Amino acid sequence: MRGTLYIVSAPSGAGKSSIVNQVLAQDPKISLSISFTSRSPRPGERHAEHYHFVDEAEFQRMIAAGDFFEHALVHGDWKGTARQSVEPMLAAGRDVLLEIDWQGARQVREQVRDAISIFILPPSRGALDERMHKRAQDSEETIARRLGAARDEMSHFGEYDYLIVNDDFDEAVDEMCAIFTASRLRRDRQVARYSKLLTTLLTDEAAKGDASP
Incomplete structure (x- = not known):
């Protein structure tokens, strides 16, 4: 299910x-x-735990490739959810x-x-x-x-x-x-x-x- x-x-x-x-x-x-973001980590934040931190060029590349389930510019920084982060888990019933x-x-x-x-x-x-x-x-x-x-x-x-x-x-x-x-x-x-x-x-x-x- x-x-x-x-x-x-x-x-x-x-x-x-x-x-x-x-x-x-x-x-x-x-x-x-875990969302992707183009902003820099805040104190105490860790990559792949709080966010996937990437630079803006990489974020734009992912947008162009259709990698995001959703994305938006929030407070001057890009944030988005990658399809591969969501669909496999839903399909597995999670x-x-x-x-x-x-x-x-x-x-x-x-x-x-x-x-x-x-x-x-x-x-x-x-x-x-x-x-x-x-x-x-x-x-x-x-x-x-x-x-x-x-x-x-x-x-x-x-x-x-x-x-x-x-x-x-x-x-x-x-x-x-x-x-x-x-x-x-x-x-x-x-x-x-x-x-x-x-x-x-x-x-x-x-x-x-x-x-x-």
């Missing part, structure tokens, strides 16, 4: 990556697709999670109609500012640019299936896990998963067998 594709988006500083990392630690049934912005999410939804999308919001604009400064990974100029773009990013929350407000971290993690669990329990997926069981439960021959002494 084909896996489910999940999309998670949020403005910078909303806590998306922290929530996603905790959810991945708790849910072994889902895998994270659930896959994409951490992408709203532009990439639009591209994915056009190609995967049954993708499930989640948007994460901060509890306030003040909290967003505080979190960006606390992580101390960007310059003041970069933080100002990201804060300026945050309102536009947040205005796209209505395009998503689910909305999580990250006021309490543990609660936000539980809410995302609940979305994944509910998705797996949808009738269509359960019918595909338990087709043999349903057949034996509902056929006359099975009923006769159960009634035998």
Whole structure:
């Protein structure tokens, strides 16, 4: 049975990556697709773990070759999801999670109609500012640019299936896990998963067998 594709988006500083990392630690049934980016690594980031870091020339080559499932220019840097990072896992029945912005999410939804999308919001604009400064990974100029773009990013929350407000971290993690669990329990997926069981439960021959002494 084909896996489910999940999309998670949020403005910078909303806590998306922290929530996603905790959810991945708790849910072994889902895998994270590692995106490509043309920006340089931030302190503590490692190649092929946080991103696949490539220069802009290589990123443009991949675009021209049609290697990307989705790609977009985000805060002056290119980000994208390679097809080979997603399709094999879905085909093998693995659930896959994409951490992408709203532009990439639009591209994915056009190609995967049954993708499930989640948007994460901060509890306030003040909290967003505080979190960006606390992580101390960007310059003041970069933080100002990201804060300026945050309102536009947040205005796209209505395009998503689910909305999580990250006021309490543990609660936000539980809410995302609940979305994944509910998705797996949808009738269509359960019918595909338990087709043999349903057949034996509902056929006359099975009923006769159960009634035998």
